[in-house]
Amino acid sequence: MSKGKYAADISSIQEAYTRIKSYVIKTPIISSTSLDDISRRQLYFKCENFQKSGAFKxxxxxxxxxxxxxxxxxxxxxxxxxxxxxxxxxxxxxxxxxxxxxxxxxxxxxxxxxxxxxxxxxxxxxxxxxxxxxxxxxxxxxxxxxxxIPSSNDGRIMSGQGTISLEILEQAPKIDTIVVPISGGGMLAGVALAAKAINPAIRILGAEPKGADDAARSKAAGRIITLRETDTIADGLRAFLGDVTWPVVRDLVDDIIVVEDTEIIKAMKLCFNILKIVVEPSAAIGLAAVLSNTFQKNPAWKDSKHVGIVVSGGNVDMNLF
Amino acid sequence: MSKGKYAADISSIQEAYTRIKSYVIKTPIISSTSLDDISRRQLYFKCENFQKSGAFKxxxxxxxxxxxxxxxxxxxxxxxxxxxxxxxxxxxxxxxxxxxxxxxxxxxxxxxxxxxxxxxxxxxxxxxxxxxxxxxxxxxxxxxxxxxIPSSNDGRIMSGQGTISLEILEQAPKIDTIVVPISGGGMLAGVALAAKAINPAIRILGAEPKGADDAARSKAAGRIITLRETDTIADGLRAFLGDVTWPVVRDLVDDIIVVEDTEIIKAMKLCFNILKIVVEPSAAIGLAAVLSNTFQKNPAWKDSKHVGIVVSGGNVDMNLF
CATH class of the missing domain: 3.40.50.1100 (Rossmann fold)
Structure with a gap:
């Protein structure tokens, strides 16, 4: 089975969906007019924190x-x-x-x-x-x-995570932009592959913590950059890109938005107080990215009106709150 | 407009739905196989904590x-x-x-x-x-x-809250039982009126804290009983039945399950850790009721296999956690 340029493609993602459909939860998308007002966009939160095992993984x-x-x-x-x-x-x-x-x-x-x-x-x-x-x-x-079974740098993993796009674009067809947390890049690559195959005009943005910004650095350098150490509250986002995920992130991801831990914490609180959902720090980063100056002040992204945000997981210790 | 015996009926509830449909969120139903296993039922959580303003109200x-x-x-x-x-x-x-x-x-x-x-x-x-x-x-x-505009003891309020049943029974038609928190009784009465009109065999159960168990006492006495004082963590469940809600609760609600505050706190933790949703104590009481011995050991309720639980709201201070 040829996958063309990458280790996964829309066919392998659709096959994955057929394979896993009866096991996974088709997680809901939730919205909040308050957060729409704050972000000056319509936001669609894809709640993978409700996924089985508590995360998109x-x-x-x-x-x-x-x-x-x-x-x-x-x-x-x-x-x-x-x-x-x-x-x-x-x-x-x-x-x-x-x-x-x-x-x-x-x-x-x-x-x-x-x-x-x-x-x-x-x-x-x-x-x-x-x-x-x-x-x-x-x-x-x-x-x-x-x-x-690797956690990220693997075609089967990318294909599985890509099924998120199939659901998002069916549940909220108006979406013109999808924001995805990036760690090893399996989810971002899978989401980008599926979404761009369905609608090449869709904008795909990664969200990455400042203390583990290897993907942003890699995109800037045009090659995989790894870091000697990482320092972020988002414990799920400390992994690096690999040779399987990198080519997709390089070619199909429009940009990476880097946010500070303080912005992540603020977004976690908004998820708790306004969305009423429990999210881990890594899962709040999409909202943090959309509320950041980097996103809000970029004139090229003014036309991102309907923004899907993947809320990646909810496995957080109650004591953190 | 005649409402028959009560201040609301299926027609007034359907009219209410037409009236409010474009303003309210059709809240999702979420599930968890872990909680299904613990409760030995299939549970359907109707997430009114995602409703606008943070509650079914x-x-x-x-x-x-x-x-x-x-x-x-x-x-x-x-x-x-x-x-x-x-x-x-x-x-x-x-x-x-x-x-x-x-x-x-x-x-x-x-x-x-x-x-x-x-x-x-x-x-x-x-x-x-x-x-x-x-x-x-x-x-x-x-x-x-x-x-x-009263908070509960009012036909228009009952009709509005009854729209929850219209959505639940469309979203999860298998449901044979619905568990609803009871305070003033507006939601419980509305849910009962709509659900029993659609399916008279459906079982409707109220969930009430021990420290504010006026509804359970009223059902037992066959008349409205109010309490001199209340004492419960569920601050939303301290109101009493009124003359408008009581006749419906008396006639159409199958039973009231009374739970301890310790059971409510345990259920709140399960909502946080397993369902990944933020709930106020009053909203966790439905799960507490289903997990209680009162429910689990009642042989007459063994046939409650598909249980809808109304998660009434998520307005809780983060510091409570």
């Missing part, structure tokens, strides 16, 4: 897990991620009836470990550095024969 | 305000309520282009006063006792000529 994980043949997946799946992908993969594997092995750094917050265990994911602790995480994962792969 | 207020002739309403509307009805009435009046005068006890929390002002409601303070509130309201009525 379930779409990609589900597509990867259900696209593998029985034999290939019989020993289970494995990933090294302590975040939403880990919980999503655990749930997808559970639905497929195979084990999920999750490599978690030994300093991961309890609530994240609990979230993995809730879906019967098998937690294996590693040291906190990436090298140890990969080592533990490789050891498990060799011993058990489980298949590694 | 906007439906009734909107119906009352838009059903009055221009001349009658030209001097504005008035109410003595510091809660969701006050904010809802302020917004409805604003949309109609007339002033809303809100009598607020001088000890009302700042966030509630802010909520009224956000929609240009004109705040008039009274002493904290009901006598003073009524006195201030009456004085304003006489001076200004504004029309009093």
């Amino acid at each position: 379930f779409r990609g994980a589900c597509n990867a897990v259900f696209s593998l043949p029985d034999e290939a997946i019989s020993k289970g799946v494995i990933t090294h991620s302590s975040g939403n992908h880990a919980a999503a993969l655990s749930l997808a594997a559970k639905l497929r009836g195979v084990p999920a092995y999750i490599v978690v750094p030994n300093n991961a917050p309890t609530c994240k470990v609990e979230n993995i265990k809730r879906y019967d994911g098998r937690v294996n602790f590693s040291e906190t550095n990436m090298r140890s995480r990969i080592e533990v994962a490789n050891k498990l792969r060799q011993e058990i024969g489980a298949i590694l | 906007f439906r009734g207020a909107c119906n009352a305000v838009f059903s009055l002739p221009d001349e009658a309403i030209s001097k504005g509307v008035i109410t003595h309520s510091s809660g969701n009805h006050a904010a809802a009435l302020s917004l409805a009046a604003k949309l109609r282009g007339v002033p809303a005068y809100i009598v607020v006890p001088n000890n009302a929390p700042t966030c509630k006063v802010e909520n009224i002002k956000r929609y240009d409601g004109r705040v008039n303070f009274s002493e904290t006792n009901m006598r003073s509130r009524i006195e201030v309201a009456n004085k304003l009525r006489q001076e200004i000529g504004a029309i009093l």
